[in-house]
Amino acid sequence: MDYGLVVLIEVLRAIAGLVLISIGLAIIFGMMRIVNIAHGEFLMLGGYTVVLSAKAGINTWVAMLVLAPLVVGLVGVAIERCFIRFLYGRMLDTLLATWGLSLFIVGFVTVVFGNTLEGVSVSVGSFEIGRFRVAGYSLFIILVGAVLLAATVAVLRFTRLGLIARGTMQNPNMAAALGLSPPRIYMVTFGIGAALTGLAGGVLAPITGVVPTMGIAFIAQAFITVITGGAAIVAGTGSASTLLGSVSQLTTFATTPVIGDVALLFIAVVLLRILPQGITGRFFRRSL
Amino acid sequence: MVPRFLLGTLATTAAGIAITILIPMVADAFEVMQYTLYVVLGIYTLSLAYIWGLGGILCFGQGAFFGLGGYTFAIAAINMNETTVPFLMAIFIAATVAAALGYFMFYGRLSDVYLGVVTLVFTLIIWKLINSTAGPEYMIGTARLGGFNGIPSVPPLNVPGDPSRMFDPVEVFYIAAFFLIATYLLLKFIQATRFGRLSVAVKENEVRASLLGYDVRMIKLLVFTIGGAIAGLGGALYAAYQSFIDPNAFSLEMSAKVLIWVMAGGVGTFVGPLLACFGLQALSIWISTVPWANSLLVLGGILCFVVLLLPKGLLPGLADLSTWLMARARRRTPPEVILPAPEGKRA
């Protein structure tokens, strides 16, 4: 009984973890069609922001929930201005450019901040369920994952910004004809995607720690989640994370982490074979 | 008159042969060995340049076939103490697996980036699995898979039929260069056949090709299988040349690297990706020995600029540049030079 509850919490945490690492990519890749290989590095930058601010004496929660998204969002905007804006509509060139960018960011961070920074620890404590101890932080991650999904839905559906962004991604010329400025909207959207990724990196930093090369561990999972999810950003990311996260985590409990990872990948392949347009290509088609 | 593309192919082949003969004459043994690696990776590059450039199949997991070729060769060669049959097996296994995966994908009507991600996931699955074979229980015959550490002491290539006579490094270079040039010619030949033109048609417009009655899935499957076989050939040479193979062949990096080479060199050409492969490979070796630079910083910066400055890739970019220069030159020269040379029949 207690074991079942513990497993449930771990499964939810795995799902929330997938949501966190892929929601920013869902916007940048799913909506804007930028194959952002530097996505993992955006996560890393979020982590570095938290660690460096904590070192400078800033409250960890502020660093995590405010500074990380802010800093990475601004970096995202700068990158969009200097680079990405020349590459819209050339999906494959974005792959090449962001690959270079990813190497560059890793090198840059190593040179400037070094590769040996103390991680942060947050004092949420832990609690007991029967014979087991569970980290309170797991619940926090689940919470952030859920809030992030809900907030993205709310912004896309109920705000003018969300409407404009969705419209512009579908038809930039029409948006321009209506007096909007697509370049600015692209910039803001990219910035928001980066900011969400930064937030995720910040929130995950206490459990993963930060090193310049940490991004590589997340990039494949993030892309697989977004693509398996399909066209709808929130419903896609949410459903794909749920499916992939629970399958891999349950398999890990039953066997080993390797088999768990392989199960995740295997399910993704089978799913794409059955649903070539991703989950939301078939289900939840009208959702966001 | 000789068709223009044939002329280009012959010129490229002649240049390739000349360079192959020249290099061992002017370079020391060490340099020849390093160039062998370039040539081997060049074969790998051609495999993607073909399926992407002529078949329109964007494969994010070409490393899977490269690695399968390498592992097959290594395991078979260790078991047989001979390298000719393992060499053929490597090509065969890579092609078979490519055909099976291709069947799974193309007959499932996967396309575009979804196809890309399935190939990526496929190679990652192999990567994860092969990485977890470190325990002593994972043996195939007498070859231990070795997990993350890979398989060391893969036998070097021997003369077919005489396992006791190994090829020396310069001979290995010639062999690799022979296969590279042969692959190039084979692909050029395929390009000129009816099948080659069909695959280009499918690449340009899949719907139109299938409405004209062509079996698009079959054509793609064939292209993909040929690409897998070539990558397997590259992998076998890689394992033989390095005398080791490890799971990195299946890593994200190995598959992405070849995409970068093809893209930087220009999709749709063969020589461009080869030049990009050689150039970037040489760059990353050179940068390793420069004490003041962080390798990643410099490599990343260069890549970014290449994309911005040469958006179509190296070779088309240079072609554009020369057209532009010629156009400028024409404006200054008297009009009689303007007459365009009559073009040969286009493929």
Place this chain on the structure above:
Amino acid sequence: MGIDRRGFLKASAASGAMLGASALMPKFATAQGADILVGGLHDETGGLDFAGKPMQQVLGFAVDEINAQGGLLGRKLKLIGADTQSNMQLYASLAQQVALKDKVSVVHGGITSASREVIRPALRRFNTLYFYNTLYEGGVCDRNCFCTGTTPAQTVQKLVPHVMKKWGKKVYTIAADYNYGQITSAWVKKYVEENGGQVLSTDFFPLDVTNFGPTIQKIQAAKPDLVMSVLVGAAHLGFYRQWAAAGMKKQIPIASTTFGAGGTEPILITPEESEGIISCYGYYPTIDTPANKAFKAKVQAKLGAAPPAGNGPLLTELSVCTYEGMMLWAAGVKKAGTLDRMKVIEALESGISLDMPSGKVTIDPVTHHVTRDVYLADLKNREFVILESFAQQPPADTQAVCDLKKNPNENQHYQIKL
């Protein structure tokens, strides 16, 4: 980082110029009276940079120190440092480059066992002497190669009984899923059983695993007296964080054959998370001998303080064994009076013994490994507090399988059978 780059630059600016020149004149490097070239192949960038960078820095420091004392055979040393970028393919290429193009007299380098098994056969083929200065699973048997780090028979053998006496007999092992983790966890099992204990389970994790949630719950369900960690690399540090976050620190103690070996672990995670982890290595910066204190002061004066305070190299078993490897080689060259590879090997096999920062280090002629002092330490607020030291431990594991006196032509990496 800019500062320590500069320090490093000083050490190797000349070698850069040398490299340029030698590209044009390959024979120049070997001319009589010219500098003696020393190759250093370490991962200064990429995933293993935390280990490779200090090793390369300290190797440069050792070269400078030898030069300051007048060099070798009346000639100066020069370091050809190559950054292998945590990439196996570059290990192969750069080993070729330093051996065949630069024609270095010795190569120090390699971090993972995988990288060693790439360059070791290559350097043997190119007749270039090779020093591998990392703690590893033991079993390399190659006359062209000297291994100066510790092996499980030297460390695990001491660690296991100590922590079992302290905490109890039921052990849960978690290990990195590659050669080193597999073999080391087998040694752990052997020593646990020899001491009358029981290994409840041994779980393996690929190097890129960051999520240890299920594992932590599995460990709790198994209720061991202690956890033995053979985890490796930055991703695996997540285990210690998640373990502490789940409040397990006070429940089940941890011992490790790897934590702090590369040095960065205690810096990367907070003192609360690392408190009380017991380990056993051939070197700790807190070794309280005049030799070690003098060594630390010299390194700090030259390259700066270790992180997080400065940008100098972390002094750990990895980097200090690299220094000691260089010094052993230099002693061998001095004794041989020539750079000739076979003569130097014979000189080293005569049982060269040096007093080093870590204590007395003696080359074992039979295995080409070293007999050295090992230490047991407890981590208290990021400082390794040495609990016990064991003088002159021989590499007994490799000795059981390898005899280069009897079979000088062996070229093997034995998987030691347990």
